Structures are given as structure tokens and as C-alpha cells.
Ligand SMILES: Nc1ncnc2c1ncn2[C@@H]1O[C@H](COP(=O)(O)OP(=O)(O)OP(=O)(O)O)[C@@H](O)[C@H]1O
């Protein structure tokens with residue numbers, strides 16, 4: 001289908017740099033997500049791929065062809081807009097048929113493909129309705145059917161779930177995943193919801209202020225965040241400041257002020273001794289009263305929150321707050337406010353973050 | 358572990374060779390908007406900017422030499438005709454504003470405060486004066502209240518006087534017509550403000566211990582003030598520009614817009630230019646004040662008011678009184694329309710010495726189909742207003758697209774330029790066209806336009822184009838950008854997007870704007886009298902000619918035609934635009 005390259009892409013709106021020298025590669029058939037907070041430039045990047053924004057610098061290359069300035073209507077791109085953008089004066093059939101008609105397909109082919117697309121999103125029987133007579137979820141599926149009816153090479157989705165209620169969002173996201181896997185179409189998905197991104201994507205690009213922070217699989221982005229921004233944005237993680245005390249083989253010793261922890265040595269050059277660094281520890285990797293007691297901190301329980309399968313424990317050690325998540329049936333869940341415990345963590349779960357940001 | 362501490366696993370960062378034709382595509386992608394903007398600016402500058410510039414330049418010359426003589430003469434104290442006219446214009450406008458404010462606000466308050474049988478209908482009937490083209494309302498008033506008019510005649514008969522007690526003319530006559538045609542601005546704007554007014558604010562003031570008087574002074578009035586200020590500025594501007602009433606009734610009471618006309622008749626174009634510049638400056642200043650004020654007091658429009666609660670009148674006698682008042686008021690407002698219809702039904706020569714017409718028949722309407730001196734002006738006006746409207750629609754679609762969807766430098770300028778003709782009186786537009794187009798220009802295909810039939814359609818286009826641009830912009834604003842964009846990503850060409858997405862959605866707005874523009878151009882008088890030639894006499898000139906031949910019935914038939922057309926348009930546009938239609942009429 002299609003392989004997309006963005007090369008040094010930049011777009012400015014007056015003083016605002018919406019997209020700042022973004023370079024990335026999206027593979028054929030991949031479900032690729034642009035993730036980031038509001039205003040970080042996701043939509044602008046997506047619109048540049050669609051041909052709706054003209055970049056100030058850089059290139060957009062699809063299957064080896066530079067399409068940076070190709071008009072939107074000559075790219076084979078399907079796009080689902082955040083507000084669905086269904087034509088209010090046309091019924092569902094006409095909406096879905098719009099692109100096919102614009103391309104001058106024969107009437108029979110159009111009828112066939114529209115029926116097929118509507119079946120794909122399970123909306124057969126709704127062809128005569130006007131968009132105003134559909135629920136939000138149905139409108140969303142019409143928008144999807146309309147984008148897919150033209151058999152585009154690339155599917156672009158801009159926060160397609162953000163206007164749906166929580167339950168429908170779950171359902172639709174499974175639906176989108178199914179459609180994407182069945183059609184194998186290269187898909188670029190924009191969202192600011194990290195759980196959505198983690199659940200759906202083959203790979204994720206995390207954006208901040210127009211720049212790329214990290215690109216990787218959901219497991220990499222979640223398990224090995226590269227920067228404090230990514231770590232904080234992706235999940236409820238502990239990010240602590242400390243100074244490097246020693247570097248030994250694949251381990252780095254970091255002094256956190258309230259204790260010392262061994263951390264995983266970063267793949268890039270190890271930080272020099274004495275340097276201030278930030279480390280990240282996922283709450284599920286912190287073990288209150290764990291078996292391996294060599295790498296850990298003493299702390300006091302400040303809060304216990306029962307959440308069903310898991311229990312959240314918040315600890316305080318000096319000025320540092322740490323959160324741990326344990327299975328509710330484990331002994332650690334029996335800790336109570338005010339009790340002391342030793343929190344241990346395997347060195348490979350203490351990540352030294354890039355301090356670029 | 359791939360990706361750890363490696364924020365940007367870079368893709369190919371070396372650029373690919375650009376395919377040929379790239380420069381053109383890039384230019385097209387970026388420059389499309391500018392290309393369209395250039396076309397629109399070219400039209401605006403050659404139709405509006407250039408003539409106005411020529412007028413300003415001419416005002417600083419005397420017999421071809423640079424000179425301040427025109428302005429010296431204008432402000433000369435030894436021959437103060439012009440100063441007097443300026444003074445008269447300002448005085449007339451101020452008095453008009455005060456009277457219109459009193460009448461319009463009183464009616465708005467009354468109809469919003471009280472409910473009684475028929476009050477809904479009566480409050481709608483208040484807007485009847487807007488279906489009157491300027492010249493026709495003046496003519497009807499003359500038949501009603503002028504020397505030898507029906508009302509003074511009736512009074513003479515009833516009281517057995519030897520001659521009619523009064524006859525409408527001069528300052529008083531103009532003022533009466535101004536109030537009749539312009540109080541509506543106050544009525545509409547104050548009504549709108551009252552509808553938005555949040556009654557709970559008054560209650561909050563009472564609860565805080567404020568007296569009724571204090572609440573009125575500190576809460577109610579400040580919240581309604583913006584409507585008054587806006588209406589005052591508009592009425593002031595309309596009065597300053599008013600031409601038909603001073604022309605027909607002024608006599609020796611000269612106003613500035615008449616002076617321009619007189620200077621032109623005397624062939625003193627240098628002076629006409631200076632007078633136009635002074636009148637134009639006043640109008641532009643008023644519009645700027647209006648814009649600045651609207652910008653500053655926006656908050657008053659933001660509130661989601663609950664509206665002043667209408668109080669049903671329950672006491673029987675008061676209800677009857679209110680009903681009677683409503684009927685009387687509606688009658689007074691419709692009197693000129695009734696008069697017009699009656700005159701149209703009087704066959705030539707049957708109404709001589711009687712106070713009321715003895716015979717009514719449809720003869721005059723038949724003449725519309727048989728007499729060329731009646732149907733030619735109608736045909737001319739239909740043609741010229743039609744041409745202007747078609748040009749207006751095309752121009753408005755492009756200009757509104759740029760104004761609402763375009764991203765380019767100079768959009769503010771475009772917005773301002775488009776609205777200039779709305780702010781300027783017809784006299785100025787006509788005079789500046791005469792000044793600019795009396796020689797061959799590249800923009801007029803090397804022809805002299807003055808003296809040709811093309812001056813009028815062009816003038817109509819310039820003067821009324823803002824109406825349709827505003828209507829079109831309003832509906833384009835409601836068209837979400839993403840609809841256009843999704844059509845593009847679906848592979849539709851620009852033409853398809855325009856035909857299948859933009860046009861169906863903005864059609865009601867465009868159509869309403871086009872209809873409004875058409876009726877305004879159809880009944881236009883001021884520019885018509887300055888620019889018409891034998892071959893394109895429009896309907897308003899037709900009325901004037903019939904009056905000169907004392908063929909009042911025929912003149913009235915032409916008037917009825919205009920009023921009926923305006924009524925139809927008002928009804929259609931109200932469908933599409935709702936209450937906004939009424940305001941769009943101005
Ligand atoms: N047409 C525009 N004109 C001016 N500024 C714009 C325009 N479009 C986007 N921007 C600015 O560019 C920046 C990036 O916008 P973008 O819409 O790409 O963000 P986003 O990541 O999609 O955010 P969100 O999650 O809120 O949709 C923002 O600061 C925004 O204000």
C-alpha cells in the first residue's frame with residue numbers, strides 16, 4: 001500500500017512553530033499514532049500528509065515520490081475529521097459516494113462500493129438517513145466508510161473517538177483496529193489519549209511543542225520512555241531527580257538524596273559522575289518489602305487506595321513521594337498508613353532519562 | 358531495548374530530488390489564495406479606490422491647477438451657501454436621530470413590555486416602512502400631506518377652512534419622512550437588545566436594595582446603551598446621505614448632498630469633488646466610530662438574556678385601549694402604502710377638485726403593458742439591477758471566500774474596502790464615478806464610460822455589493838472548513854467542491870443577498886438621477902417623469918410595483934435569514 005516518509009517537516013503559523021523539523025518513517029500497512037498534548041502539532045502534521053497544509057520546509061515522500069506540494073485532491077488519502085465533516089445536505093449514501101462520484105466511477109460500481117463500505121462499518125440500512133438523524137457513533141462510522149470507499153492508500157484519523165462517550169469509545173476503537181488489520185491500509189492516527197495510543201498502535205510518535213520526543217512500539221514507549229516528558233505523559237510514573245555517584249559496567253549508581261539506587265546504564269554515553277539526572281520508575285516495578293533487598297529505599301506509607309485487582313500505595317521518603325501498584329491479594333497490600341517498608345526495585349527497571357527537554 | 362534514550366530514531370534525513378514541476382505546484386499551493394485576492398483587490402481598486410482617489414485629487418484642483426480654492430470657497434464666510442448646507446445637514450441629522458430615538462425606543466419598549474390581543478401582529482407591522490424605496494415614500498407623503506394633499510384637504514373640508522391648513526415642505530417635510538423611514542433602526546436595535554436583556558439583572562439589583570430609579574440608571578440604561586449608540590450613528594449617517602426627500606421637498610432648505618448635485622448640474626466638478634470629500638469624511642468617521650464602539654462594547658451582546666418578561670394586559674379597558682392604539686399606529690404606518698395604491702387606482706383626469714377620488718379602476722396597471730414610457734423604465738431597471746446582481750453574486754462568492762476562509766496578509770484591508778461603498782452616500786459614489794470614468798482607462802477597456810448605459814449597473818454593483826458580500830460571508834462562516842477539506846481529500850476537484858459542497862450550503866445566504874441587492878438596485882434613486890442617460894432611464898426616473906407630466910396614477914403604478922417586489926423579497930429572505938433579514942435591508 002504505502003510507505004510514508006516525513007523529512008525535516010516544519011510548519012509555522014505566524015510566530016507559532018506548529019511542527020518543528022519532524023522526520024519520521026511510517027511503514028507499509030502500519031498503524032502509526034501521533035501522540036501528544038493539545039497544541040503540540042499533531043493535527044498540523046496529519047494535515048500536511050493530507051495536503052491540507054503546505055509545509056514551510058521539508059518533504060513528504062510516499063512510496064519514494066515527493067508529494068509535498070501535490071494538491072490534496074490528487075493524493076490517494078482518506079481522512080476522518082474530528083467533527084466527522086459529513087456533508088449535512090447529503091444523505092449517508094451520497095456522503096459515502098461523494099469521493100467515488102468525484103472520481104467519475106460508473107454508477108453501478110459506486111452503488112456496489114458504497115454498500116460494501118457501509119457493510120464494513122455495519123451501517124447497512126442507513127443509506128437514506130441524513131447525518132443529522134444519526135447518533136455520534138453512527139456519524140463517526142459513516143465518516144470512516146466514506147474515507148474507505150475510495151480505497152485510499154493512506155488513512156488519516158484525527159482524534160476520531162474524542163466526540164464519543166466512554167463506552168462507545170471502547171467499542172469503536174476495537175472496530176477501527178479490526179478494520180485496519182483487515183484492510184491492511186497504512187494508517188496515521190492522531191490522539192492525545194495515551195491509553196488509546198498504546199492499545200491501538202503498531203508504533204507511536206510522541207510529540208511535544210512541534211517536535212518528536214520519541215518514536216517506538218507501545219511497549220518501548222511505555223516501558224522505556226526516553227525523556228521525562230514521555231514518561232510523565234504516558235503514565236503514572238515516578239520521576240525522581242538525583243546525581244550520578246558511580247558507573248560500573250552496565251549499572252549506574254544514582255543518589256536520590258533519601259537513598260541510593262542502581263540504575264540501568266543508558267544506551268548512549270553514560271552520564272559523568274556528579275551529573276544531575278532524572279530517573280523513572282514505573283509503580284508496578286516498585287516492590288514494597290520485595291525479595292531482593294539490595295537495591296531499595298526506606299519509606300513510610302502515606303496513602304492506601306484499593307482499586308479492585310490492584311492496590312495503589314503512596315510512600316514518602318523525606319521530600320520524595322513514590323507510588324507503587326501491587327496486586328490486591330499480595331501481602332504488600334496489607335500495609336497501612338504510617339507503617340514503614342523497604343521499597344525495592346530491580347536495577348533494569350530504574351531508567352535514566354534524557355534531559356534534553 | 359531499541360529506542361531507549363534515543364529520542365529520534367531518524368528516518369532518511371537526506372532530501373529526495375524534487376520532481377520537475379515542483380516549483381509550479383508549490384506556487385499554486387501557496388499562491389492560489391493570493392491570486393484570488395489579487396483579482397478581488399483589482400476589482401475593488403478600479404471600481405472604488407481609483408474613483409475615490411480621483412475625487413480627492415480633483416477636490417484639490419481648480420480648473421486643472423493644484424489649489425485649495427474649493428475648500429476655501431466651501432468654508433468661506435462671505436458666501437456661506439455650503440457652510441449653511443453643511444449646517445443644515447448636521448442639524449437635520451441630529452434632530453432626526455433624536456426624534457427617531459424617541460419614537461423607535463418607545464415602540465420597542467411598548468411592544469416588548471406588554472401583551473394584548475394582536476400585539477404580535479402589530480409589532481411585526483411596525484417594520485412596514487422598510488418596504489418603501491426612498492423616492493416612493495417621499496412621493497406618497499407628498500400626496501398625503503403635501504400642498505393639495507389629501508390630509509390637509511380633509512381638514513379644510515371638515516373644519517370649513519378657506520384653504521388647506523398646511524402643506525408638507527422644507528425642513529419639516531424632510532424631517533417627517535426621515536422619522537417615518539428611519540425610526541425603524543432604533544426600533545429593531547432596541548428590540549434586539551431588549552430580547553437579549555437579562556431580566557434577572559434587574560431583580561438582582563432590587564435584591565441588593567437598589568431603588569427602581571437607581572436600577573434603571575445603573576443597570577437597565579447601561580445595558581441598552583449600545584443599541585442606542587449604534588442606532589444613533591446609523592440614523593445619523595443615513596440622514597446625512599439622504600437625497601430623495603431633500604430633492605423633492607427641500608426647496609430653499611439646502612443640504613450637503615443636494616449641494617453636490619447642484620454643483621454637478623452647474624458643471625462645477627471641482628467643487629462637487631470637495632463637497633463629496635467633506636460629506637464622505639463625515640460618513641466614514643461615523644462608520645469608524647460605529648465599528649470602534651461595537652468592538653468595545655461587545656460584552657453586552659455576549660450575555661444570554663432571558664428577555665424582558667412581557668406583561669399581559671389584563672384589565673379590560675386597558676386591553677381595548679392598547680388594541681386600539683395598535684390598530685391606529687399600524688394604520689398610520691401603512692397610510693403611505695394605502696395612499697400609493699389608491700393613487701394607482703385613480704384613472705387619469707377623474708380626480709380633479711374632489712378631496713377624495715370619485716373613481717377607482719385598474720386602467721393604470723393595464724398601461725404597464727401597453728405604454729412604452731411605462732414599461733421601458735421597468736425593463737431597464739430589471740436589466741440593470743439584474744446585471745449588477747449577477748456581478749455582485751460572482752464577486753461576493755470569491756470575496757466572501759477570501760474573507761472567511763482565506764489566510765493571507767491584507768484581509769483586514771479587504772474587509773474595510775468591501776464595506777466602504779456601504780458607508781458612502783450614493784451621491785458620492787456617482788460623483789466619483791463621473792470624475793474617474795470621463796476618460797478612457799485600461800480598466801474600462803479603453804472606453805469613456807460616462808454617458809453610456811454602463812454607468813448605472815456599475816454604480817448599482819458598487820453601492821449594493823456590500824449587502825451580498827455580508828449575506829454570503831455570514832453563511833460561509835457557518836460552513837465548516839473541514840467540509841471543504843474532506844471533500845478535497847476524497848479527491849474532488851475545486852470545481853466539484855464548489856458545486857456540490859459550498860454552493861448548496863451557502864445558497865440561502867447568497868440568494869437572500871442577491872434578492873436584497875436586486876430590489877435595492879431596482880428602486881435606486883440618488884445615483885440614478887446623477888448617472889442615467891436616455892437609453893437606460895430606470896424606474897425611479899420613470900416615476901419622476903410621470904409626475905412631471907402630472908400622470909400621478911402612472912407614477913403610483915411604478916411605485917406599487919416596487920413596493921410589491923420588496924414585500925416579496927422581505928418575505929422570502931425572512932424564511933432564510935430569520936429576523937436578520939430585516940436588518941439586512943439597510
Ligand atoms: N490555521 C492556524 N492558524 C494559526 N495557528 C494554528 C493554525 N493551526 C494550528 N495552529 C497552531 O499550531 C499549533 C499546533 O496546532 P495543532 O492543531 O497541530 O495541534 P494538535 O496537536 O492537533 O492539538 P489538539 O490536540 O488541541 O488538536 C497550535 O499552537 C495551534 O494554535
Ligand SMILES: [Mg+2]
Nearest residue numbers: 042043044158
Ligand atoms: Mg488537533
